[in-house]
């Protein structure tokens with residue numbers, strides 16, 4: 100049996116904006132894995148995901164999505180990716196149904212494939228009642244959920260989300276979390292950035308911590324605890340310990 104390729108593999112990824120934002124990042128995520136990328140403000144999380152999404156050109160390094168070299172074949176890689184930024188762009192004059200039709204059209208999906216998938220996503224995310232209302236009056240949670248439905252319409256293999264739960268009420272956050280868990284059960288790899296450490300603690304199979312553009316620690320919570328002084332600590336304690344002043348050059352990353 101041939102081994103399944105990683106859903107995402109980064110090798111020695113670099114990006115500088117004058118100052119280093121991503122500095123030799125290596126990362127591998129399995130199909131069906133839920134991976135949380137943590138880091139302080141400015142650590143390089145969004146820059147990393149934007150490079151994978153093809154929105155930024157790396158200075159150096161390799162990006163493989165589902166075995167496809169994203170720098171050589173960006174279109175094939177993008178077809179396998181969904182990218183949900185922290186402030187997704189919706190078209191206010193469109194309804195959720197129209198928005199999904201529009202996004203499906205961009206992917207060249209046939210109506211008979213896109214229609215049922217859009218219906219299922221809207222029902223699943225509790226947007227069915229609002230499917231014919233314009234997005235302009237939507238709350239942040241409804242906008243996030245509409246954008247998530249749009250991100251999933253083309254059945255991606257790698258779902259990347261930047262701060263997807265920030266500002267959502269408990270009900271909307273639960274619907275998004277349940278949806279993400281369902282995706283991983285279906286074999287989709289999920290990578291998300293979050294400052295809500297409880298989300299990473301509860302949902303992630305593995306957690307990567309980056310500081311100054313480098314992966315300084317990686318593993319499940321038990322492994323991260325073992326790298327930290329306080330071994331019974333919460334993820335918040337571990338995170339603050341590993342990213343604290345003077346620490347991140349010494350905490351070695353290991354799976």
Ligand SMILES: Nc1ncnc2c1ncn2[C@@H]1O[C@H](COP(=O)(O)OP(=O)(O)OP(=O)(O)O)[C@@H](O)[C@H]1O
Pocket residue numbers: 116119120138139140141142143144145146147
């Ligand atoms: N387009 C850009 N031009 C110049 N500098 C940038 C640009 N994008 C990011 N940076 C810089 O790169 C570094 C990493 O930023 P990035 O947005 O990736 O961090 P982050 O970990 O996502 O932070 P946050 O948690 O605040 O979203 C920061 O120093 C930031 O100022």
